[in-house]
Amino acid sequence: MARTILYTYKEEEKELTFSYQEFHSIQEAVAAAEGIDITAYLKMEQQIEAVTRDKKAVRDYRDNHFKKLGFGRITLAQKENRGVGKK
Numbered sequence: 001m002a003r004t005i006l007y008t009y010k011e012e013e014k015e016l017t018f019s020y021q022e023f024h025s026i027q028e029a030v031a032a033a034e035g036i037d038i039t040a041y042l043k044m045e046q047q048i049e050a051v052t053r054d055k056k057a058v059r060d061y062r063d064n065h066f067k068k069l070g071f072g073r074i075t076l077a078q079k080e081n082r083g084v085g086k087k
Contacts, residue, residue, distance in 0.1 A: 003079070008072030009034055015077070027066060030074055041065055 005016045007030050016033050023029040031038045048058050066074065 004077040005029060005074065006077050007074040010070045011072070018076070026074055026076060027062060030071065031066075031069070036069060 002017050002019045005018045005026050007014055007016070007026075009030070014033075016029060018026055018029045023032065028038065028042075045058060045061065048061055052058070
């Protein structure tokens with residue numbers, strides 16, 4: 001099921017359709033949409049996850065890295081609640 005990502009890149013509000021079948025995280029999706037190679041970031045993230053059990057350390061590293069790349073807010077849009085049988 002596709003979701004919508006709302007994000008800010010270099011002071012510009014953008015949105016993007018996202019699916020977990022294509023990307024592991026919303027950060028990977030927005031980086032790909034902006035043409036940014038994050039392979040070094042992903043390797044470092046794996047190393048941090050391997051040495052610490054603290055999820056906050058990984059989250060802080062991710063947030064700081066994406067701020068340096070020029071991203072502001074990155075979030076999933078809320079799902080619309082639809083009635084049964086409605087598309």
